[in-house]
Amino acid sequence: MRALVFEDGGLRVEEHRPEPEPSEGETLVKVRLAGICNTDLEIARGYMAYQGVPGHEFVGEAHGRRVVGEINAACGGCWFCREGLDRHCPNRSVLGILGRSGTFAEYLTLPDRNLHSLPDTLEDEVAVFVEPTAAAFEILEQVSLEAEHRVALLGDGKLALLIAQVLNPRCRLTVFGKHDQKLRLLRDTHTSTDTPTGQFDVVVEASGSERGFQQALELVRPRGTLVLKSTVAESAQLNLAPLVVNEISVVGSRCGPFEPAIAALASGEVDPRPMISARRGLSEAPAAFEQAQAPGVLKVLLDPAS
C-alpha cells in the first residue's frame, strides 16, 4: 500500500509498504481521509521517538460501514482497563504515535471495540475531525463547567478552535489568540488578540506555546482550574508558587469520548469546515506537512486515494 513513513529523522512516501495485519479482535480499516495534527508535526521533529507511519485522525471504511476510531489500543486486562481508564492502559499502543502504524496510509488496523460507525449525514471532511473534537469534549469530563463560569481559552490553533466551539455554548468564554484571521472563524464567540488579562474561573491552555502555562497561571482565580491541553515537548522555566498560594487545580487533558463528538459534528454544533486549509493527496504528504506548519494554515487533510 501507499504510506507516509517517518524514519531516521525524515519523512518519505512508500508505494509498496506492507499492509498492517489485524491481530485477533482487530479490524483492517481502509482510510478514506486523514488529518494532520500538531502532534504529527511534533513527531516529525522526534517527539515520542516514533518510527513508522504517523497520523491518528481519520475516517475510514470497515465491514461496509464508514467508521472513525479511538486511537488508544488498550490491553483490556490491566487495572486501568478494569477501572474504565483504558486510554491510560500502560500496555497500550497508540495509532501513529506509539507502536501502531497510523492513518497516513491506505490501510490501518484497530481493535473492533475502538471503532464507531458514522451517521450517513456526516460527510468525510467533517468526520475526520471526530478525534480532535473528542479531545475538546474531554474537558467537559474533567471540569464541571457551569453557565456562569468565566472561562479563558488561550490559543487559536486547530485544537483551540474546536475547543472554543465546544465550550462557547456552555459558559462565558473568551478566546485569546494572536491571529485575527483565525479568531474570525469563531462566530458568536467573544475573542481577543490583546494580551490576556482578567480573573477566570477556568483557563484552558491550548496555545501550544512554552509561555502558555505561566500565562494561564496568571489568569486563573484563586481556587480556579487550569486545563492543560498543549503537550509542549520542551521543558520551560516555571514558578509554581502561585499555584500553591492560590490553591489552583491543574488538570492535564488528552484524548476524549467519541460519542458526544460525533453527535456535535453531526448536528452542526461544532463546524470544522472553515478550518480546512487544504486537501492533498497522500503522495504529496511531505509537502503537506510543510504546508501544515506555515503561518495562517489550519487543518491540512490527506487523501490516500490520490
Place this chain on the structure above:
Amino acid sequence: MRALVFEDGGLRVEEHRPEPEPSEGETLVKVRLAGICNTDLEIARGYMAYQGVPGHEFVGEAHGRRVVGEINAACGGCWFCREGLDRHCPNRSVLGILGRSGTFAEYLTLPDRNLHSLPDTLEDEVAVFVEPTAAAFEILEQVSLEAEHRVALLGDGKLALLIAQVLNPRCRLTVFGKHDQKLRLLRDTHTSTDTPTGQFDVVVEASGSERGFQQALELVRPRGTLVLKSTVAESAQLNLAPLVVNEISVVGSRCGPFEPAIAALASGEVDPRPMISARRGLSEAPAAFEQAQAPGVLKVLLDPAS
C-alpha cells in the same frame, strides 16, 4: 513590646516596638508561644517582600481564654468571602506574611472571627502546631482520599511530618525522606530513604525542594492526583508533557481548617511533641532562626516572655 523585626534584609529584636492596634472587629492577643515555620525562613530571605514582625504560628490569650488564630484576615465583603473562600480574599492581610504584624512579638491582632478557643487539655507546646496541622488537613478538603489509595508523601520536614500523621490512618501511605532520624519519629508509618519509585494514586509534594515537583510527576499514576504543598520561591526547569499525557490533576494546597486540627491534636491522633527541637526566648530570636535552618533541626519555638 518586645518583637522580632525583619527590615532592610536583616532580623533584629526591638524592645520597645509599639503594640499593634486592633481595628473594629479585631482583638488584641497576648502571645504565649510561637513557632518558626519554613515560610518564616523564606521571608527572612526576602519572600513576599514582607517587612515588619514575621511569624504566623502561635498560641495566645484573649478575653481570658487561650486561643489560636487563622492567619488570613479577609475583608468579608468580596466575591471570595461571600463564596466561603475567605482564605483567598484578594483584600486580605496575612499574619506575619502580608500587611499584618506577626507572632514573634508579645502581642498581635486578628479579627475576632479568626480566633478559636482551645480545650484546657491541649497544652501550649502542642497547640502552637494547630496552624501547620490545619495546613495538613487542607489536603483532605481537596482530595477525596480512600482507605485503599496508595499515597506517596515526599519530604520529612516539619510540615511533612504533620501531613504524614494526618494521612497515615486514612490511606496506604509511604513517606519518602532523606533523614532517617526524622522519619523515625513516624511510628507505625511506612517510610523510606531510598529513591522514590512506584505508582501512586496520590502524591503529596512537601519536600520544599526544587526537584520535588518533577519527581512527584514521575510517581503519580495516570489520572492520579499530585498535591503541591511546597512554596518554592525559585523557578525551576519543568517538563509538563507527562502531566498532559497522563492526565494528572495537580492541586495547590495552602492553609486549612482549624477545627479538625484542634481535635486531632487534642486527641493525640497527631502528636507534634517529638518534633520540638528547641524552645528559646524571643530575645534570642535571630539565633533561633539560625538554629531552625541547621541540619536535623525541626521545630524551634519562641517564648515572648523570655
